[in-house]
Amino acid sequence: MSIFDILGPVMVGPSSSHTAGAVRMGQIVRRLLGGEVCFARILLSGSFALTGEGHGTRQAIIAGLMGMGPDDERIPMSFELARERGMEFSFGTVALRDKHPNSAVMTVRNAGGEQVEVGASSPGGGRIRVFELDGLATSFSGEAPTLIVRSDDKPGYVSRVTGVIAAQGINMSKLRVEREERGGRSLMVIECDQRIPYKVKVAITAIEGVRKVTRLNPGEESK
Amino acid sequence: MSTYSSIKELLDLTERMGEPLWKTVQLADCEEQDITPEASWETMANMLSVMRKTDAGYDRCQRSVSGLSGGDGGRMEDYVTSGKSISGPLLGEIVATALRMGECNACMKRIVAAPTAGACGVLPAVLLPCAKRLGAPDERVIEALYVAAGVGSVIATRASISGAECGCQAEIGSASAMAAAALVHLAGGTAREMANAAALALKGLMGLVCDPVGGLVEVPCVKRNVTGAVNALTSAEMALAGITSRVPPDEVIDAMREVGEKMDPTLRETGEGGLAGTATGKRYGG
Numbered sequence: 001m002s003i004f005d006i007l008g009p010v011m012v013g014p015s016s017s018h019t020a021g022a023v024r025m026g027q028i029v030r031r032l033l034g035g036e037v038c039f040a041r042i043l044l045s046g047s048f049a050l051t052g053e054g055h056g057t058r059q060a061i062i063a064g065l066m067g068m069g070p071d072d073e074r075i076p077m078s079f080e081l082a083r084e085r086g087m088e089f090s091f092g093t094v095a096l097r098d099k100h101p102n103s104a105v106m107t108v109r110n111a112g113g114e115q116v117e118v119g120a121s122s123p124g125g126g127r128i129r130v131f132e133l134d135g136l137a138t139s140f141s142g143e144a145p146t147l148i149v150r151s152d153d154k155p156g157y158v159s160r161v162t163g164v165i166a167a168q169g170i171n172m173s174k175l176r177v178e179r180e181e182r183g184g185r186s187l188m189v190i191e192c193d194q195r196i197p198y199k200v201k202v203a204i205t206a207i208e209g210v211r212k213v214t215r216l217n218p219g220e221e222s223k
Numbered sequence: 224m225s226t227y228s229s230i231k232e233l234l235d236l237t238e239r240m241g242e243p244l245w246k247t248v249q250l251a252d253c254e255e256q257d258i259t260p261e262a263s264w265e266t267m268a269n270m271l272s273v274m275r276k277t278d279a280g281y282d283r284c285q286r287s288v289s290g291l292s293g294g295d296g297g298r299m300e301d302y303v304t305s306g307k308s309i310s311g312p313l314l315g316e317i318v319a320t321a322l323r324m325g326e327c328n329a330c331m332k333r334i335v336a337a338p339t340a341g342a343c344g345v346l347p348a349v350l351l352p353c354a355k356r357l358g359a360p361d362e363r364v365i366e367a368l369y370v371a372a373g374v375g376s377v378i379a380t381r382a383s384i385s386g387a388e389c390g391c392q393a394e395i396g397s398a399s400a401m402a403a404a405a406l407v408h409l410a411g412g413t414a415r416e417m418a419n420a421a422a423l424a425l426k427g428l429m430g431l432v433c434d435p436v437g438g439l440v441e442v443p444c445v446k447r448n449v450t451g452a453v454n455a456l457t458s459a460e461m462a463l464a465g466i467t468s469r470v471p472p473d474e475v476i477d478a479m480r481e482v483g484e485k486m487d488p489t490l491r492e493t494g495e496g497g498l499a500g501t502a503t504g505k506r507y508g509g
Contacts, residue, residue, distance in 0.1 A: 002252060010269070013332060
């Protein structure tokens with residue numbers, strides 16, 4: 001914990017969980033999709049659904065989807081800005097069981113027609129946790145440098161991916177692999193101690209069966 | 224140098240290093256986060272500048288989405304300028320600043336969470352008017368923010384700064400303790416007086432529940448920033464007068480945690496009990 005978690009962060013009010021955390025959710029979904037979001041369907045759960053309006057939760061998620069940070073003064077106007085950019089977005093509610101009360105499921109598409117579906121929670125202090133990606137259970141916050149690799153389940157691919165990371169002298173602190181069924185879709189989440197350079201993403205993308213690679217480096221959320 | 228997890232350790236570390244308390248807080252954080260003191264100072268200076276900018280940008284005509292907040296900072300300003308204020312301009316300005324900041328937060332303006340968004344008004348409400356009154360330069364105010372951050376870190380480590388975990392005492396109470404210690408630094412007090420001021424402030428608000436109407440950070444949050452700010456001022460005054468807390472600061476923090484854990488869940492940011500559960504509170508909620 002840094003003293004700037006206590007005296008800070010600078011953020012747009014009114015709530016670190018319902019506003020700042022909601023912006024960060026949008027940001028992480030944008031990164032997981034890649035490219036400009038042109039369609040978004042957002043389902044709010046629990047407290048997000050009940051008190052989201054007064055907390056600006058919806059505007060905050062849309063702001064994050066456009067790449068704004070939690071301290072961006074344009075957050076209250078995000079709906080207008082999104083419409084100007086031609087983003088199509090809508091909201092609904094969903095009852096998620098066994099999830100934190102501050103949660104949402106977000107389905108987004110980019111101009112290329114790619115789609116991702118992300119489930120995430122905002123437990124407090126502006127921190128978030130992704131609990132589901134494209135129907136596969138997972139768990140990551142983006143607070144540490146994180147690599148998210150989506151691929152087909154092929155024998156030996158885990159070692160090929162981790163081999164690329166090791167070759168760069170990057171230390172892994174957490175590794176989690178989920179898959180649908182044998183030979184089906186697989187999701188690998190790797191948290192690292194050092195910043196993940198672009199060339200790691202390029203090298204992993206070249207591995208057979210890998211479909212999409214996202215890297216989350218703290219402090220580079222808006223890129 | 225090592226880090227600290229209690230007020231006592233922070234005071235001991237400060238004494239061993241022979242530096243002022245704010246410097247101990249700064250250097251310990253720089254070591255842990257692997258940043259330079261210059262970069263740290265720049266970040267902290269930005270916190271002060273955002274506080275000033277938010278305060279200056281207050282718009283008395285603005286209302287929150289729910290319509291529950293806005294305009295009270297302006298009402299208080301008018302009353303203070305009219306010269307009719309019972310307690311005089313300094314206290315009046317502290318109250319007005321706390322309201323302005325709390326309302327800015329409710330109206331989705333940019334604020335500095337200190338330690339939380341809902342309690343963002345306490346520190347600036349005390350520091351900005353008192354810096355003017357004491358003629359303290361910005362450097363000294365930034366130092367005071369380090370003092371506040373040090374106190375807040377200990378509270379976050381030993382207890383909590385979350386209303387959902389320990390009630391409003393952990394948000395406004397912690398902010399008040401941070402502000403009281405910071406104010407002692409601003410007035411040139413000693414490290415021990417800072418620790419006492421923090422303990423006195425936290426004691427004064429112990430047991431305060433988190434009961435936001437409709438689950439929103441508005442009622443009673445905006446006006447509790449006033450409570451926290453005024454309590455910080457009186458706690459700092461007592462500490463500077465040489466009055467001590469009979470229960471040491473760390474034990475006060477531990478007691479706050481215990482009280483928070485015993486608090487009914489309806490009184491911990493669920494928007495169910497206390498003011499949120501009143502007939503009027505329920506009408507606004509839902």
